[in-house]
Amino acid sequence: MFTWKTTCSFPEHWRGDLMIQLGARPAAGFDDPLRMLSDCHRRIEWFLGSLYNVDQVAGETLTPAERQALESALGYFATSGVVHTQDEDESLFPRLRSCADDHPCVHAVLETLERLDLDHQLAHEEHKVVERLIQTWLRDGMLTPDSRENLKLVLESLRERYRGHIELEDSVVFPLARTVLSATVIETVGKEMRQRHTSYLR
Incomplete structure (x- = not known):
């Protein structure tokens, strides 16, 4: 099972490789929930790539390193991946939908939000x-x-699904949310995410 201590919590022994993937800048916290959601996308890509790469290179018998990679990735998607989806479906997307009448630019992406919901399912x-x-x-x-x-x-299907899904969220949905949602609403999203991560990943 995966945990993420500060952003989509994760065990300490995974931290080094993941920080390499995220780059030098510090990972976002709950005070910047939109960037935190985007940071979690990098982890999704990393763990999905880990599954895909093991499947591509593994022989008939798994090596200890391959076994650990599979176990870690399964753990991530069974816990932090689930919470990430809830963060979007229960905290972010409803806030965007609620302001569609006041912001034509949000109304224009309502179908996109429906597609993202379907992707999650x-x-x-x-x-x-x-x-x-x-x-x-x-x-x-x-x-x-x-x-x-x-x-x-199935892994190839997931890779393609996530590729388009993440691109839409990172390039369209999150920037739009930062523009149309008030600082107070974004702060509330972050507080809900903190509570969800704390209760689910403790």
Whole structure:
């Protein structure tokens, strides 16, 4: 299971590689929830890439490093990934929808928000398939050729889904939210995120 101590919490032994992925700038906290959500996208990309890369290079028997990579990624998507989706679906997107009548630019992206909601639902179902197959791989030490091919296809689907999903949020939705939502509303989003992460990831 994954945790993220300050931003989408995560165990300390994952911190080094993730900080390399995020770059030199400090990760955002709950006082800047929009940038925090974007930072979490980098972690999603990193862990999904980890799953994909292990599937591409692993032989019939998993190495200890491959096994650890799979376990860590499964843990991330089973916990912090779930909370990230809730942060958007329950805290950010409703605030944007509520101001659509006052801001034509928000009204113009309502269909985009519906697409993002659908992406969350479809990704959830694909993650369940990935978890089932990888748990079998970890338990049995191998997958049948058909299961390995299925895993490859689902991971490729997830990569494509996240690629478009993250681009929309980072380039359209988050900048729009920063423009149309008041500082007080953004602060409330951050407080809700803090409470959700604290209760879910403790």
